Amino acid sequence: MDLINRSKKTEKSAYYEDGEVIDKIKHKPGELPKKQFAPRNSVLTDLWEIKHIRTIYHIFLAMLFGLFINTAAYDYLNKGEVRLGFNLIIKGFSKFHFLLIIWKCMFLVNFLVYYGFKLWATIRIQVKPKTKYQLFWDRSWIVLIITYYLGFIYFFTSTIIKMEMPPAASITLLSEITRFLMKSHAFIRSNAPIVLKYKSHNSKGQERYCPKLGQFLYFCFVPTLIYQDSYPRTNRIRWSYVAYCFLEVIGVIFYLSFLFERFLVATFEDYGLKPYRWQDIILTILSNTAAGMLIMLTTWYAVLHAWMNGFAEMVRFADRMFYKDWWSSTTYDRYYRTWNVVIHDWLYTYIYKDFIEIVLLNNRIAAKYIVFFLSAAFHEYILGFTFRFCLPILFVQFFGVGVAMTYLKFKQNCIGNTVLWYTNALGMSMNTAAFAIEYYCRANRPIENVTISSYFIPQMFQCNEIYN
Structure with missing residues (x-):
C-alpha cells in the first residue's frame, strides 16, 4: 500500500x-x-x-x-x-548446478560492456573532436559492440548445446542471454549520446560522461x-x-x-x-x-x-x-x-x-x-x-x-x-x-x-x- x-x-x-x-x-x-x-x-x-x-x-x-x-x-x-509431474521437474532441472555456473559466467562477461564503454568514453573525450582519429575510434567500437553481441550469443548458446542442458534449464539460460543483451544495448544506447555531446575542454558544469559501476550493477538486477x-x-x-x-x-x-x-x-x-x-x-x-x-x-x-x-x-x-x-x-x-x-x-x-x-x-x-x-x-x-x-x-x-x-x-x-x-x-x-x-x-x-x-x-x- x-x-x-x-x-x-x-x-x-x-x-x-x-x-x-x-x-x-x-x-x-x-x-x-x-x-x-x-x-x-x-x-x-x-x-x-x-x-x-x-x-x-x-x-x-x-x-x-x-x-x-x-x-x-x-x-x-x-x-x-x-x-x-515430478519427473518433468526433475528432468527439466537435472543440471541445475551447471545452469548456475553458466549464468554466473554470463554475468561476469557482461561486465565487459561497462568497462569497454568506459574505455571508449574516456579516450574519446580526450581525442580532438571532429577528426578522422575520433571517427576511426567510434567506428571501431561500433564493430566491437556488434562482435560482442554476436559472440555472446554464439558462445553461450553453443555451451548450452554442448552441455546438453534439458529444456527447462535451456529456456531459462536462453532467456537470460536475451535479457543480458537487451540490458547491454540499453546501457550503451542510453549513455552514448551523453559522451557524444561531452566537451572535455569545457567540463565545468558538464554532466558525467560515464555512469558509476554501482549504477550499472543495479541496472543488471x-x-x-x-x-x-x-x-x-x-x-x-x-x-x-x-x-x-x-x-x-x-x-x-x-x-x-x-x-x-x-x-x-x-x-x-x-x-x-x-x-x-x-x-x-x-x-x-x-x-x-x-x-x-x-x-x-x-x-x-x-x-x-x-x-x-x-x-x-x-x-x-x-x-x-x-x-x-x-x-x-x-x-x-x-x-x-x-x-x-x-x-x-x-x-x-x-x-x-x-x-x-x-x-x-x-x-x-x-x-x-x-x-x-x-x-x-x-x-x-x-x-x-x-x-x-x-x-x-x-x-x-x-x-x-x-x-x-x-x-x-x-x-x-x-x-x-x-x-x-x-x-x-x-x-x-x-x-x-x-x-x-x-x-x-x-x-x-x-x-x-x-x-x-x-x-x-x-x-x-x-x-x-x-x-x-
Missing part, C-alpha cells in the same frame, strides 16, 4: 489518461513520448485487495488442487504409479530493460512478501508440470511409436484450448507478476508496472502493448523510436514491422535452441498472423475481447501440441545422421504413419 500512497502524488502529472494508466510522456513537441518511472503497484496487487476479485485467485488454487488429484488418479489407474541512472525506490524490503512471491513461482512450476504431464505427455509421448490420425490430432488441439489458456496465464503470472514483484521488492524498485490490464483488451494492438510492458518498453524505446527518429525518418509502418520481426526472431531463437529443432510456428504467428491481427477491429468490445481470449487459447494449444509432437517424435525415433538440415526439417511428418 505504500507504493499506492506515494503514486497518488503523481496521478495529476499525466500518469492517467481517460482512466488508463500511461507511463510515457512527451518532453518536447513533435518527439515520441519517453518512458517515465513512478512508484506504483502491479495491477493485480491492487486488484487482489478487492474481496470479489481475490476469489479468482482462489479459483486457480482450487484448479491446482484439482490437477493434483487428477494427475495422481491418472498415474495410479493407468500406469500403476504416482508421479505427479533491476526488473526493467530501460536504463536510467536512478529509479524510484521503496523505503524498505518486505522479506515476507519476497518469500510469498517466490513460493508462488514454485507453485506455478508444479502447476505447469501437472498441465504438461496430464495434457501433453499423456497424449503425445507415444508419437512416433504408433500411428495417429490427423482427426485425433486436430481434436486434441481443439479440446486442449482450456489447458492452453491455463499454461498461458500461469506462465505469465509466474514471470511478470510473482517473479518480477519478488525481485523488485528485493532491490527496492518502486515502479511495479510490469504489465497493464491486458485481459480487458478488445484489439491485439492494445494487447501487445499491455501484455508485457517490460519487453514492450525496450522494443519501443530502442527499436521503434530509434528507427523512426534516426533511421526511417517517421516511417511508423516499417518500424512496426521491424519490431514484430525482431520479437518473432528472438522467440524462435529461444524455443529453437531449447528443443534443438526449428519449428517456426511461433514465428509465423508473431510476424504473420500477429501483425495482421493488429489491424483487426471490432465495433463491439464484447466480441473483440472474446475473440482475443479464444484465439490466444487456441494458439497456445496449437503451439504446445506441435512442439510436443515434434519433441517426442525425435525422442522416440532419433535421427541417425544428424545434419544442419535435420534441425530445420520437421520430423513429425516422416517418423509417424498417418492414416485417415
